[in-house]
Amino acid sequence: MANAAVSAEAKSGGISRREFLYYIWGASIALYAAQFSGLLIWFLLPRFREGEFGGLFVISVDELPEVNAEPANVPAGRFWLVNLDTRQESELMKKAPDESEEIIGVAAIYKVCTHLGCIYAWTAANNRFECPCHGSKYRLDGRRIESPAPRALDRFRMQFLDADKNPITGAESELVNDFYAPVPLPENAAFISVDTGDRKMGLSQPLLCSFANECP
Numbered sequence: 517m518a519n520a521a522v523s524a525e526a527k528s529g530g531i532s533r534r535e536f537l538y539y540i541w542g543a544s545i546a547l548y549a550a551q552f553s554g555l556l557i558w559f560l561l562p563r564f565r566e567g568e569f570g571g572l573f574v575i576s577v578d579e580l581p582e583v584n585a586e587p588a589n590v591p592a593g594r595f596w597l598v599n600l601d602t603r604q605e606s607e608l609m610k611k612a613p614d615e616s617e618e619i620i621g622v623a624a625i626y627k628v629c630t631h632l633g634c635i636y637a638w639t640a641a642n643n644r645f646e647c648p649c650h651g652s653k654y655r656l657d658g659r660r661i662e663s664p665a666p667r668a669l670d671r672f673r674m675q676f677l678d679a680d681k682n683p684i685t686g687a688e689s690e691l692v693n694d695f696y697a698p699v700p701l702p703e704n705a706a707f708i709s710v711d712t713g714d715r716k717m718g719l720s721q722p723l724l725c726s727f728a729n730e731c732p
């Protein structure tokens with residue numbers, strides 16, 4: 517009788533009913549695993565849209581500050597834009613004795629203090645960035661004036677774009693000592709693109725106050 521039942525259950529087109537159910541069950545598990553993996557990858561991958569911190573910010577060059585003027589604040593991108601030229605006399609931006617090269621160009625400076633992560637601000641009365649938490653001070657280009665900050669302010673990678681928003685060859689951040697150097701402003705630049713997902717840590721240069729014997 518049992519044999520008859522097995523026979524009845526069995527073989528239709530080469531596989532038994534039990535085998536067929538196993539296949540269905542296995543396929544369901546595989547499909548579920550694939551869906552779960554896909555969702556996990558989608559969730560973990562960074563998805564930054566233009567204009568969101570972590571992504572690109574495209575800004576008109578009209579919004580750049582004048583050379584050696586106070587920095588332009590870009591709150592959504594959490595950075596300052598500075599326009600530097602040490603060939604021009606300025607209270608805000610002067611070369612230090614250990615700087616042999618002129619400092620020329622635009623830089624995008626991260627708004628977080630390199631000491632313990634407070635948000636510092638530009639203090640117009642003193643012509644420098646000052647951190648309210650423990651008193652670190654920075655020059656217009658982000659170099660440390662006073663500690664306890666361990667290094668200069670971090671910078672984001674930048675690229676100048678033409679009027680059609682195409683990248684201008686050679687007008688992008690270059691690494692010098694693994695730090696983004698300022699980028700000279702090309703004549704045909706219409707926009708600047710700042711990548712807030714690409715940041716380099718500031719350099720640990722000597723404090724500027726030490727050159728003037730004014731460190732606290």
Ligand code: FES
Binds near residue numbers: 631633664
């Ligand atoms: S967090 Fe800025 S000085 Fe400490």
